[in-house]
Amino acid sequence: MPTTSFHHPQGSSFAQRFDWWRALVRVLASIEAIRDGRAMYVLLASFAAAGLAVACAQSSIVRGQTPWAIGQGAAALFIAFYGSNAAGLLLMDRAMGRPGRDVAQALEDALGIAHRLLVSLVVILLVASALAGVVLGLFWLCSLPKVGPWLFVIVVPLTVVALGLALIAGASIVGPLAGPSVWAGASSLESPRILWRLIREQLLQAAVLMASLSVVTALVGAAASFVVIMGGRVMALLSVWLLDVDVAPELFMAGLFGHSLRGMPVPNVPADAVPYISAASVGGGVVFALGLLLPTLVYLRGVCEIYVTLRERMAETDAHRAYLEMGEVTTIDRQGLAGDVAGGR
Template identity: 40%
Template sequence: MSFPLLPALSRVLASIDAPRNLRALYALLAAFCVAGLLLATAQSAAARGQEGLSAVWLGLALAVAFFGVNTTGLMLMDQARGLPVREPPDALSDALRCSHRVLIALVACLALAGAGVAVLAALLWATRWPFFGAPLLAVVLPAGVVLLGGLCFVVVILVGPLAGPAVWAGRRSGGVLAFLRTRLRHGLPETALLMATVYLLVALTTAAVSFVVVSGGKLLAGLAILGAGIELPARQLLAGVTGLGPRSFGASGMPLEGGNLG
């Protein structure tokens, strides 16, 4: 089963309209903020030698990020399908009920990939045997390269990007696996082209956001030095804007100097 490529490509390009779904954007930002706070708490606990508590906070951070992404995905899927976008509490409730399907589908796909890798490892071990070991190695090496490369390609292009949206569209775990199998057998080139377009859009968006943040931050740091009377070396202030803390200055070769913040 295939699909018209140009209409699908136009729908992918239309995904740049997704940030207008402010409720989904706020839900994603809120989830990442909470996950960031939990991650910082985990790092603080690890610095105090509380490894068990750090693992708990880290697990909570991953759970918040996972369910936050699924909550946002459900809201964006409503928008993509032309349905009324559900409220964030309703989306969170639905995410708590269906997000496990994503994990089940991913685990099933990874299990299949692991089985293929195990067979390849067994064949490589069998090349130790005399008489037919060398001919077997001559066959296994190129086949193994194709197998492992193909698995990585399928995971990056098909399984990773489409397992979540398939669940958000209402499929159960078995339906997700059937959908992925269909795309693998009958639509992998088209899917690869569409995902390449998605990755290009993500890269361009990331570059644009990075340019805005970095250029704006450095200009603001310069204005702060000139206008706010912050008696701090410019390099040190700009390093702080780029994310370096006092503990990082020594590692980066930048001397730490005192200053007056007014």
């Protein structure tokens, strides 16, 4: 991972500065993810295949074939998980400035490293379970007679602060940055350690940047929705006029909102219009998937940018500490040398 080299001899004030504008610009630049064709292809193909597996599982449940349904549901999770990790690897390459890999290589690498994310999450869940056990133990102590109310005076502020910080850490670091840590090359055990250090040192920065990314993602989603709704309305009106079919324009727009022909009330639809409505449902489903895909791409690229920004900050802080320690050692050596010279005189 590239780090920023620096030379700052002015003491420890550097460690308290964070380049907010640069970080926010990197978050805003995550909008460029909508131009990443390879990541879009991988994510769209993965979600389409996972959706097909889910549909097959639903059909198996209707037919009473529970074992098949379980297998198809597991296949859907497998495809979605590893496909998302492959897209994450492609986006992390962009964020870190690494040479881009092709789609086949990204899928192969995802199969080789995505399990690290699962192990990392298991470790984090174990730590969270231990924290929950401590909280439950404190409340059990508070239930004791006589001494319980006195302990509760201390437990209330402790639990409020601890649980509040834990929720913020989970929403701004653990949840969104666990994947990027693995995509950047961290092992199963390195990932929890990196996340813990980010919680200790850069929780505020991560929370602000994640809030900014949420705003950016929401704006992209709103823009995509506007394009889909307005374009879909015009398309539906033109379809009714140019195809000369006597149906409500809303039937041509159903696929844009994730509906299929099966779920639409079409008792009075002319027979010659049904093929067009079916085709519009399929084509609209593609547009619906793309509308969901764009905010997802921006979010994934954004968390990669945030992770790289925070990791570069960690590297700068480590280098600065090493610089200060080297300066202290040099000062001590000079003092010792001066003492030796004075003693020789």
